Amino acid sequence: MKVRVSYSKLGKIRFTGHRDVARIWERTLRKAEVPVAMSTGFTPRLKMAFGLALPTGAESLVELLDVTLADDVDDLESLVRRLDESLPVGMAVTGIRECGPSEVSLQEDVVATTWVMAIDAADVSGNIDRLNAACEVWVDRERKGESRRDDIRSGILGLRTISTETSELLPPLWLGESSGVLIEATLTTAGRGIRPTELVEALVPGCEPWNHLTRVLRINQMIERDGEHVDVLSARPAHTEVGA
């Protein structure tokens, strides 16, 4: 039995990296005594598959993890409770559902993610207008140790300023502590996906992104079904849904 878990990562713990999170989940699953299936081979590992890596320093409301269980678990609600008790402060399960054994991996399936960013820089909204009006947006970026210059315009699927009042999604912790202009951006993850820091470089040319990006939060991950972008966790017929 395979389950897809979504979880949030907020606050201090956002400074852990993707590998750290994998280790945190391994320990959490053992602490919660979840019967996770093991891989075979020389070094058996817990059968887990993570979605797209979250940049170190970014927060999220929708991180995703597929876990293969050795035994079927009927009571997913109690599983969620046990996981929440075992997760460190700042991480909590937000949803769980059973998923079919043949479902495409999260890494391949997700096509876009939506971010809310707090940017501390001059004329952010003017720069957003400029970017939205542009046909090409070139940024210098690094991939696999090589620097390259790419046009990222087609990967910017949505870009606007928002206010704290209009965004009910924002965690209370976030509102008090972030400074700067709030923007919401939907960025492609297909191919060479666009990172939030790369968008900041496009908005504030020549900058050191983390000097301006005071806070960044992933609020949605989407997959494509019948030409539409839909929320990843609700995209499939849900055998079980637990709101947590």
Added chain:
Amino acid sequence: MSSLWSRLEPLLARVRKPARYIGCEDGAASPQHGHGKVAWLLAYPDVYEVGLPNQGLQILYEILNERPDAVAERSYAPWVDLEKLMRERGIPLFSVDTHRSADEFDILAFNLSAELVYTNVLNMVDLAGFPVRADQRRPEHPLVIIGGHAAFNPEPMADFIDCAVLGEGEEVIGEITDVVREWKSSGRTEGSRSAVLRRLAQIPGVYVPSMYDVEYDGDRVVGITPAYPDVPELVTKRTVSDLGQWQYPKRPLAPLTEVVHDRLAVEVFRGCTRGCRFCQAGMITRPVRERPAEQVRTMITEGLKRTGYNEVSLTSLSTADFSGIESVVTSIVPDPTACGAPTVSLPSLRVDAFTVGLAAKVASGRRSGLTFAPEAGTWRLRTVINKLITEDDLYGAVESAFSSGWSRMKLYFLTGLPTETDVDTEGIVDLAAGCVSIGKKHTNRASVTVSVGGFVPKAHTPFQWFGQNGVPELRRKIGLVREAASKAKGVQVKWHDPAATLAEGIASRGDRRVGAVIERVWRAGGTFQEWSEFFDLDRWLDAMAAEGLSVDWYVTRHRDENEVFPWHHLSAGLHHDFLWQDWRSALAEAGLEDCRWTPCYDCGVCTGDGLEHIVASPVAPAGGSQGTGQNLTFGGSVPITLRPKPSLVNHDVVSAGRG
């Protein structure tokens, strides 16, 4: 309180590995500061990944936080990138628990596991905003205390610290808390600092350097005497008599980010009486005190459950010597939980086939590498250093390892040992080549890596009289090993930088005058001296020259019987006569047996402190020669025979063990 978090937070996305600074570990305390509570900041003068697993710090953290009148938090050396940003913005050293500034604590206590971290202690004290020199600190500044193995000769740090604690901290931290609590409640008035230090100096195991006068005659130290009648002439280390009464840590820290020893650690015993003469840890942690096997099992079960780790390391200076080792190991192995069976790692393996059998039993998955430490290349030299493992022991261990599926061996050696000749040095490669040829019978992939470190004589050991090899001599010896290895197939060589060995030598047996050298190295930017990318011997040599101190005097000079050591007034419990006698025995190539299972030779530790070994088995465990050079393959049924106490004329005793 004022948390520094809001000032730190914007910096963290800009530095490497920011998870080092967030705390939030499993097992972290929720410290509640308050009036009448003594606040300890337990500091580790190296980066978080190295410091977090430190068991001593975790134990004291827990014991202090259990006290109603104390609170403890932790701090680690910020990496150079964050330190730069902190200094630019005037952000002081902080705790990782609640991100409090260091100046909100009453005690800044450093755990020192090596000498090259000394400059980091100064850096952290300075980053905290306190004067680095103790005599310039005022009542509002915390007391700076050091402890740990590298505090057993605290003289090079004498000018910078308020106190050094010798030995184990479990009991003494409570006694220190009592004194500091009264100081705190009295308002820490002007001039009260020397009064509280005077009181601390009367606690057994607490050494207050400012209460002692050092007398020199030229280069030579001729006397170290208390400045006041109520200050003890000799400070003796603290030792807990029964490890079973100290079941700590109960809430082991499991970090959110990867650290150097990323597994549960359970200490199975303290002390070691194998008697390796180069080994400071073995000398200063005596006697042997085993934890009851039942308690070890409980700590493993509860620790794994609490942390979610699936690997436990059974720690000690020689874990295969633990009386309950087989029963403990077997009780863990066949107990698979929902997420796979936990694995056991056994650091500090003894060199024999039995031990490898044990390791094979606990190893899971891919068997990549196994490490042994014969330390010297010939039997002759091993009798000098009293590491009495025979070639048969090593080859038996290696045979057993290759046949159990391991394909890579790592052998640790020291070079620059007393009486070492080129025959001994080149013998390192002979042993390694012997191991490779055993391995080739089992796998084509067999490889042996030889790791060579330069020997640094340490305080409170029989080799404290020995003149360390200089850089050119160590380079020459490493060159001999490399050249011999280039002709031996399958033998790789790694070596420790002889320059760093020299700097360690300056700090290890230095006196108070070396303090100025440490300060110069630090002021010249020499932090993180254990990290090769930051180490530069020239900083040390320049500082020695600027202070008019001779490297030869401190490092390469042989000491004679009349030497007054800078730690003359500090005792690890070992009789001076015993250490001298053992040094003479070393030069006479005479071994000394393990006193756990043979009559006492009175090194001084047990008799002086009313202690005794706590060992569950009256005879040595099975396996190899057990470091006696005798055949003890059958373990318990063949107790070690008593050999006469070695002396200068006792050559034949050891040679009887050969072959």
